[in-house]
Amino acid sequence: MVAIRPLPKIWMNGRFVDWDQAQVHVLTHGLHYGYAVFEGIRSFTTSRGGAVFRLREHIERFLDSAKIYRMEMPYSVDELVKACAELVRVNGVPETYLRPIAFSGYGQMGLDPRGAPLNVAIANWVWGPYLGVEGATKGVRAMVSSWARVDARSMPPQAKCASNYANGILAKMEAQAGGYDEAILLNSIGMVAEGPGENIFRIKDNIVSTPPASSGILRGITRDTLFKFVADEGLTFHRTDFTREELFTADELLFTGTAAGVTPIRDVDGRPIGQGRFPITSRLQALYEDAVHGRAPKYEKWLTYVD
Numbered sequence: 001m002v003a004i005r006p007l008p009k010i011w012m013n014g015r016f017v018d019w020d021q022a023q024v025h026v027l028t029h030g031l032h033y034g035y036a037v038f039e040g041i042r043s044f045t046t047s048r049g050g051a052v053f054r055l056r057e058h059i060e061r062f063l064d065s066a067k068i069y070r071m072e073m074p075y076s077v078d079e080l081v082k083a084c085a086e087l088v089r090v091n092g093v094p095e096t097y098l099r100p101i102a103f104s105g106y107g108q109m110g111l112d113p114r115g116a117p118l119n120v121a122i123a124n125w126v127w128g129p130y131l132g133v134e135g136a137t138k139g140v141r142a143m144v145s146s147w148a149r150v151d152a153r154s155m156p157p158q159a160k161c162a163s164n165y166a167n168g169i170l171a172k173m174e175a176q177a178g179g180y181d182e183a184i185l186l187n188s189i190g191m192v193a194e195g196p197g198e199n200i201f202r203i204k205d206n207i208v209s210t211p212p213a214s215s216g217i218l219r220g221i222t223r224d225t226l227f228k229f230v231a232d233e234g235l236t237f238h239r240t241d242f243t244r245e246e247l248f249t250a251d252e253l254l255f256t257g258t259a260a261g262v263t264p265i266r267d268v269d270g271r272p273i274g275q276g277r278f279p280i281t282s283r284l285q286a287l288y289e290d291a292v293h294g295r296a297p298k299y300e301k302w303l304t305y306v307d
Contacts, residue, residue, distance in 0.1 A: 005126035007091040011083050012121040014075075016090060022121065029116040030103030034163030037065035040258040041098040043088045043124070046294030049307035050094030053292045054221050055081055056304070058258075061221070062100055065159040071102055071118055080122070081304065087122055089306040097127040097259065103162070130197070130259035131181060136285070139266030139278065140181035140255070142195070144244055145171035149185040149193035149216045157216045168196030182255065184247065184268065187216040191241040198255035198263075199223040202242055203280050205251070212239040222256040222288075225302075229287045232298070235280070250274065254281045262288045 010022040030036040039062045043052040059080045066073045075083075084098055100122045108115030131140050150157055150167045157164065171183035184200060187193040192211055194200055199220040201210045208230050213219055230237045247253060251274040253265035262285040264278040291299035 004097075007093060007096065007125055009087065009090050010121060010123045011087050013119055016087075019123075022123070024119070025106035027109065028103070028106050029108055029113055030105070030119075030162070032109065033104070033111060033113070034161070034166070035069070035113045036101055036103035036162040037062065037069060037071065037160055038099060038101040038162060039160060041084065041100070042258055042292070043094055043096050043098060043306065044292045044294070045094045046303065046305070048294060048305055050088050051294055051303040051305045052084055052088060052098070054225065054302045055084055057221050057224075059084070059100070061160065061219075062102070065161060066102055068156050068159040069161060073102060073120070074118065075120060080120075083122055085304055085306045087124055091124060093124075093126060094306070095126070096124040098122060098124040101162075127259070129261060129263070130257070131255065131263045135181060136261060136263050139264040139273075141179075142182045142184050142253075142265050142268050143175045143178055143180040144247070144269055145174055145183040145185050147171045147174065147183075147185060149187045151188045152216055157218055158213070160218060165197075172196045182265075186244060191215055191243060192247060193217050195255050195257075195260075198257035198260045200265075201226065201254045201256065202246065202250045203252035203254075204246075204249070206280070207236045207238060208280070209238040209240050209242060211241055215241055220257055222258055222260075222262070225288065225291070226256055226262070226284055228299075229284050233283065233287075248273075252278050252281050254278070254284070261285070 006019045009016045012022050039058045041058045059077050102120045104113040104116040105119040129136050147170045175183035185193045193215050194217045247268045248271045253273050255263045264281045290296040
């Protein structure tokens, strides 16, 4: 469990409010029915002050999620980008995690959310690596979950919707109850999909692969970032399905995500992965750290400076 450190202000429906005053009613529609979409974004310390990584892409995905769920978002991409940057600046801490969320508010119960107002908020807080500092260096232990990833015929995996994450919660708790750090979910036809809150990559014979969007994953922003790194490093890359047993026979496995960063996986279901070393993962991890902290001019276009 990674504790959070709150900061003074939260942006809520167009204005800054004190952290303790950002409250909702117990009959908030989104609380009861999971009708909420959100994003996870990080800001980092750079030589030019605080900077948010791939902010516009995150906010565009945020609005895409809202569109899929028929939410009429009252703010534009530009307005939300500005609000995120201002929040980091106002709270005065450059290295934070940001959580934009849109949810159906108080005023209507029952499944139809249209009688409830749509609330939009952005919070940020100090939050360390999601899978732990040690996990980022030594790798994490994972298990293949008994819970299948939600199917696109039931719920849209491409929308980052709160209700989807009940699926991940079940998998995460199952893994931790079994003594593992994280879960890996298969999809409805038994192919590898993703972690509860991360995408997954496999490396075998210097070929990097990851499941395609059709496998039921969320298209991760960090996942997309690694596509660029892999191409720039001249590595062979495939978007392809792979099986549970192909996890066990990989040379390297890694999770990617805004919360998790780039994190190696050292064993799956008790089976050690490869030789216990992560040479390609470590290269990609170093590129990611340089990019987010403004040390790689090639990737500076991904940074939104807040000062």
